[in-house]
Structures are given as C-alpha cells and as structure tokens.
Amino acid sequence: MSCGTLAKGLLDLDVARARMIVAAEPVRGEEFATLEQAAGRVLARDIEAKLDMPGVDNSAMDGYALRLAELSDTGLPVVLRVPAGAGVAILPEGGCARIFTGAPVPEGADCVVPQERVQLDEAGRVHVVGEAKLGANIRRCGEEYRAGDPLLPAGWTLNAAALALLASQGIAEVPVLPRLKVALISTGDELIEPGEPFGPGRVYNSNRVMLKALLERADCAVWDLGIIADDPQALREAFAAARDGADLVVCTGGVSVGEEDHVRPVLDALGGLWFHGVAIKPGKAFAFGYLDDGSTEGVPLIGLPGNPVASLVGWHLLARPFVQGCQGRNVGPLQQYRVRAGFSRRGSPGRRELLRVVIDWQGDQPLALLSGGQGSHMLHAASQAHGYLMMAADTDVEEGHEYHYLPAGQFVD
Secondary structure: OOOOOOOOOOEOHHHHHHHHHHHOOOOOOOEEEEHHHOOOOEEOOOEEOOOOEOOOOEEOOOEEEEOHHHOOOOOEOEEEEEOOOOOOOEOOOOOEEEEOOOOEOOEOOOEEEEHHHEEEOOOOOEEEOOOOOOOOOEEOOOOOEOOOOEEEOOOOEOOHHHHHHHHHOOOOEEEEOOOOEEEEEEEOOOEEOOOOOOOOOOEEOHHHHHHHHHHHHOOOEEEEEEEEOOOHHHHHHHHHHHHHHOOEEEEEOOOOOOOOOOHHHHHHHHEEEEEEOEOEEOOOOOEEEEEOOOOOOOEEEEEEOOOHHHHHHHHHHHHHHHHHHHOOOOOOOOOOEEEEEOOOEOOOOOOEEEEEEEEEOOOOOOEEEEOOOOOOOOHHHHHHOOEEEEEOOOOOEOOOOEEEEEEHHHHOO
C-alpha cells in the first residue's frame, strides 16, 4: 500500500520491518526437550519419520472386512472379530470379519463396508445394502508417509498438532533451539510498580508487565532488570549488564532527545543505533541498534516508546518479527485484507496510522469501528481491539470506504 509522504527523518514502516527481519540472526546451539516441555519451542534440526504411517492397512470405520468377489445373495458368515490393537489376522475364505476403526485389516480382505450399510439375517450372515467398492474404507500402510520421509523441518514451531505428530511416531524428545534470553529494562523516574503508593507525577509501569507477557508468550526467557532511574551512570551499568548476559535487550522509554532522556547518549557510548524513528502513529520513537561487547558481533537492542500503546504497536509490527527471526522461526508478511470503515476521521500527516478497531460482523460485510480513544497512552481501546486499520499517511478515513485491516490474531504466539 502507499505510505503517503513521510515525515522528515522518519523511516518508512515497510523499510524498517524489512531491516529488522534481515538483521535477525538465529540463536546458536541446541538442547533436547521432552514433548511435554516442547510446546512453543523451535526445532533445531529436520525430523524424519521413524515409522510408516499408518503402520499397517487399517479400517477407517466400524464395519465388516470382506473379499468383494465373495459377496452373494446368501450373505457372508462373520468368522473373525478384529478390535483396534489386534494383530494382523488372515481372513478365511467365504467369511467376513467384524472390524473396528483403526483395527488392522485381515490379510485377504479388500473392502470394508460401514456397519450402517450392513444387515444381518437370522443366521447372523452379513448382507450389504447398496454397492461395495474395492479398497473402500481401508487406510493403506504408509499412505500418509513412509519411514525416512521428512516429517518436520528445522525452524518449525512445535504446536499441539506437531507434538501429536511426533508422539504418533514414538518420538519422546526433540532437538530445539535454546530459548532467546531477553533483558527487559524500563526507564523513567516517574515510573512506579503496581501496588506501590500513587502520587502526583507518578505513572504505574504498564509497559513492563505487558512486554514481559508478550516476550514469555513468544517463548523467550525474560531477564527483568526492573525500573532504571534516569541517571547516566545507572543506565550505563544496567545496559552493560544486559549486554553481557542476554541475547537481546529490550528497553522502554527515554530514547527521545529531551534533556531528561539519557538513554540515547548511553546507547551511543556503549554501541549505537542503526535507526531511530519510524513513520507510524503510534510508535514513532521506535529504535534499533547494537550494544558492542568488544566482539565482532554486538548484542541487539530494541528501544520501544514509553507510551504503552506505542510500545505495543512497535512490538507487533517491528520487534516481534525480529524476535521470531532470532528464534529461527519463519517470518511471514503482514496479514491484511480490506474492510469498510464505520466511521470518519482525519488522517495523520507524514505517518502511517494504526487505528485500534473492532470488527462488527452483524451486517452483510465486516465493518470496522473504533474500539475507543486512539491516544498512544489509552490502553482501554488497545485491550478491546480486534486489530488495526492501517491508514496511509495524509489519508482521511471516510465512512463506507474500504481500508487495510490487520487482524490481531496474527500477533498472538
């Protein structure tokens, strides 16, 4: 989509996102995790199938296994009963087998007839209602995959279905990448933690709990350094410790250019920023750079704005894909489609705007409505939003017109 005319000195969102994705280097090494511990982890190596799946020809449903050529008006006697878990039997000539879902098909049988299409006469002989087809309702050995076939590739995130797939192969543990260790730093003399007495000029630290939850949900190991005072020496010590003990440093607040914003000079002294300022609203103050530890590769640093909604937008659009890349995950493009706006609103000059909206599905088409106040400090609308309406710079929202919508579900790990 067109981004309009950028505000001077700010990086376009698409350019900034691309730079973040390219800069991400997967964490090195591997460790083993049991399947019970592996949910959300990332595979370090390709996994191959150990077994054919299915391991034997088996029945797709409860019914009767028979030889199609032996069907006649006189019916077939039931000569075997084959439950799931039984061994492979041999079907005697002239008879059929009562069989259950998942049970191995007896040798000689070439068809399974569902039980609802079978009638038993007074002698207990099986009569098939309608046509029976060769090979019907038989899951063939190895039809899903064979031993040695690729099962899951390196970089795959182990969700519930992937874990079930591994379990079906008898695999008890898997090689996974180490968790990304992220140092989290909050800056600002005005910040206090929830539960502490509130007073004039104080602000409860909402970014810390929000970002800690987002990082942990993304399967990061979070090292929370707490609130660091707006003091150059305290900041230098905190960032140096984070640099030496983490794979990534994430900080909030203090990256502007005001007299009390001491983070930027400290970062310049310890390393440097690759870019600072992205043409989005909220989230303009997003910054990315490296803390140099004297090696050939520094420790990456993400600076998020102090306003909580701006911090959340910066995480969703820029920080999260970088973290995914560092975890060895595949990073896809932003998912978006067009929806009609149910409101009108003036556009933002020079910056692409991410409006927090809910989707009303009651009409014949989805309709985007503002979820509340759109200030970068207004968390209520962010907490209720279904996603973002992404507006190009200098573009007004006109009720009834269609605009790009980014569903929030894509940002949930």
